[in-house]
Amino acid sequence: MEHQDSDEQDVGEQPKSKSQIKREMHELQALGKQLVELSPRQLVDIPISDKLRDAIIAARSFKHGAIRRQLQYIGSLMPKEDETSIRTMLHKLQQPHKGEVKVFHEVEQWRDELLHGDQALLDELTNRFINFDRQHVRQLIRNAKKEQEKNKPPKSARLLFKYLTEMQSI
Numbered sequence: 001m002e003h004q005d006s007d008e009q010d011v012g013e014q015p016k017s018k019s020q021i022k023r024e025m026h027e028l029q030a031l032g033k034q035l036v037e038l039s040p041r042q043l044v045d046i047p048i049s050d051k052l053r054d055a056i057i058a059a060r061s062f063k064h065g066a067i068r069r070q071l072q073y074i075g076s077l078m079p080k081e082d083e084t085s086i087r088t089m090l091h092k093l094q095q096p097h098k099g100e101v102k103v104f105h106e107v108e109q110w111r112d113e114l115l116h117g118d119q120a121l122l123d124e125l126t127n128r129f130i131n132f133d134r135q136h137v138r139q140l141i142r143n144a145k146k147e148q149e150k151n152k153p154p155k156s157a158r159l160l161f162k163y164l165t166e167m168q169s170i
Contacts (some may be wrong), residue, residue: 022099027070035090047085051077109162111160115160129167137160137163140157140160144157
C-alpha cells in the first residue's frame with residue numbers, strides 16, 4: 001500500500017519544464033540584481049552566504065557584458081540561499097520605517113501647533129523633555145511669525161522643527 005501512495009505522489013509532482021527552470025533562474029538573477037544595487041551598509045543586513053556577498057561586491061565594479069555574466073553567476077548561487085528571508089529583508093529595507101514616519105508627522109504637528117500659539121503644548125513639551133529650552137523655542141516661534149509676515153523663507157520654522165526632532169530623539 002505504501003508503494004502505491006508514493007506512485008500517486010510521483011504522478012502529481014511532474015518535473016519542471018525547461019521554460020519553468022529558466023523563468024526561476026531569471027527571477028533569481030533579478031533578485032541578485034536588487035542585491036547588487038543595495039548600498040554596502042544595507043547589504044550587511046541581508047542574510048546571505050559569504051560567497052554570494054563576495055560575488056555581489058565584485059559585480060559592482062564590472063561593466064556591461066561582465067556584469068551580465070556576474071549576475072548569471074549570482075543567480076546560480078541563489079538557489080543555495082534562503083530566498084524567503086532575503087526577500088523579507090529587501091522588502092523591509094525598501095519600505096520607509098513606519099515608526100520614523102509617525103515621529104516625523106508628530107513633530108510636524110507640534111511645530112504647526114506651536115506656531116499657532118498653543119501654550120498648552122508648549123507646557124506639555126517642557127514637562128515631557130528634561131532639556132527642553134522653552135526660551136529658545138519661544139524665540140524661534142517669534143522669529144518664524146515675523147518671517148511669515150514679511151514673506152521671508154521659513155528659516156526659524158525649520159530650526160524649530162529641527163529642535164523638536166532632536167528633543168524627540170533624545
